[in-house]
Amino acid sequence: MKEELRIFFTALMFYTRIPCPKNIDHSPEYINKATRYFPLIGWIVGAISFVVFYLSLFLFDINVAVLFSLIAGILTTGAFHEDGLADVFDGFGGGWTKTKILEIMKDSRVGAYGVIALIFLFGIKYLSLNGLLLKIDRTNYLHIALIFISYHSLARFTAINIVFTSQYSKEDETSKAKPIAKAHSYKEIIGAYFFGLLPLLVLCFMNWKFSIVLFPLFLLYFFSKRYFQKWIDGYTGDCLGATEQLAECVTLLTYLALWKFM
Numbered sequence: 001m002k003e004e005l006r007i008f009f010t011a012l013m014f015y016t017r018i019p020c021p022k023n024i025d026h027s028p029e030y031i032n033k034a035t036r037y038f039p040l041i042g043w044i045v046g047a048i049s050f051v052v053f054y055l056s057l058f059l060f061d062i063n064v065a066v067l068f069s070l071i072a073g074i075l076t077t078g079a080f081h082e083d084g085l086a087d088v089f090d091g092f093g094g095g096w097t098k099t100k101i102l103e104i105m106k107d108s109r110v111g112a113y114g115v116i117a118l119i120f121l122f123g124i125k126y127l128s129l130n131g132l133l134l135k136i137d138r139t140n141y142l143h144i145a146l147i148f149i150s151y152h153s154l155a156r157f158t159a160i161n162i163v164f165t166s167q168y169s170k171e172d173e174t175s176k177a178k179p180i181a182k183a184h185s186y187k188e189i190i191g192a193y194f195f196g197l198l199p200l201l202v203l204c205f206m207n208w209k210f211s212i213v214l215f216p217l218f219l220l221y222f223f224s225k226r227y228f229q230k231w232i233d234g235y236t237g238d239c240l241g242a243t244e245q246l247a248e249c250v251t252l253l254t255y256l257a258l259w260k261f262m
Contacts, residue, residue, distance in 0.1 A: 006030060011037035016045065017078040035184060036191025038160050042152035043195065049073045050148035053133075054141065062138075066130045069148070070122070084241015085121060086114030091238070098232045102169065105238050121245055128252035135259050143206065147255065150199035150210075155247035157196025158217045159240045162225050164189055169234035207262055213254040220250050 006024065011034035013020040052072035056065035074082065087105040093113030095101035104111075136144060164184060203210040224243045228235045 007033045008037050008040070010034045011041055012044070015041045015080060016076050018044070018076065032184070033188065035160055035163060036188040037195065039153040039156045039192055039196035042154075042156040043149050043199065045073050045076050046149035046152035046199075047145070048076050049152070050145045053144075053148070057138070062133060063130060066126060066133060070125060070129070073152070081241035081244045082118060082121070084238040085245040086110050086118055087238040088242035089117035090114040092231065098169075101232055102236070105236060121249065124249045125252060128249070128256050132252065132256045132259060135256075146199055146203050146206075150203055151248055151251040151255070153196050153199050154213065154217060154251050155244045157192060158221050158247040159244040160192045160196070161221050162228070162235050162240060162243060164192075166225055166229065167234040169228070169232045169236050169239075209258050209262060210255070212258060213251055216250050216254050217247055220247055 007030055009020045009024045010027070010030040012018055013024050014026065014031055014034060015038065049069040049072050053065045053069035056068045060068075087107075087110075090107075090111040090113045091101040091105035094111060095104050132147065133144065136147070138144065200210060200213065220243065224239070224246070225235070228239050232239075
């Protein structure tokens with residue numbers, strides 16, 4: 001149990017800005033094991049976003065509450081994944097060789113491709129989440145909480161599957177994803193699948209049609225993995241961040257589309 005707690009807190013420290021015990025560090029061994037809890041971090045980020053949304057409704061209308069919930073998620077993770085998405089769009093948009101793409105992605109500056117991608121990303125997230133919550137009975141707090149938690153957990157589940165089925169693109173010890181680029185045991189895979197899919201499973205008990213979201217998420221995983229493999233022979237931490245953010249959008253858009261048939 002003590003070992004698992006350390007692994008969990010390592011995941012919490014690596015993927016969020018939430019304070020952790022002082023004895024937790026960035027040990028590559030524990031960060032590698034922490035992949036089993038990556039979707040569980042989605043539970044935490046989703047729960048925080050839901051609480052902010054719920055409390056904001058006491059003071060503001062739903063439009064402002066949704067905006068504050070998105071801001072809460074960004075502050076919780078320190079824009080960890082959004083940064084990856086911007087780097088990927090800059091790298092693949094401005095580079096035409098593996099070396100150039102990786103070089104651009106490693107640059108801390110944000111270019112036009114990254115800025116444009118972030119604008120559309122936040123626009124899609126806000127409009128889809130707002131549109132979805134306008135259709136849901138806002139007195140059904142469990143349902144809304146599961147929407148928040150599941151779209152975060154499924155997004156991280158989609159991204160981590162690239163780690164399980166692909167290889168790291170470059171040998172660079174300074175990269176954010178280097179510690180999680182090694183082999184994984186069955187514990188990491190089982191843990192990621194359990195925490196990634198459980199919130200969706202609960203939603204499916206309310207309505208089985210929610211399970212349809214797995215199809216577009218699989219397509220996103222498949223084509224993202226193939227695209228990264230084609231251009232840079234694998235993935236980087238930025239690629240995982242980009243996939244996670246795109247998966248959030250895909251999940252929310254799918255939920256919104258499905259609501260017409262529920």
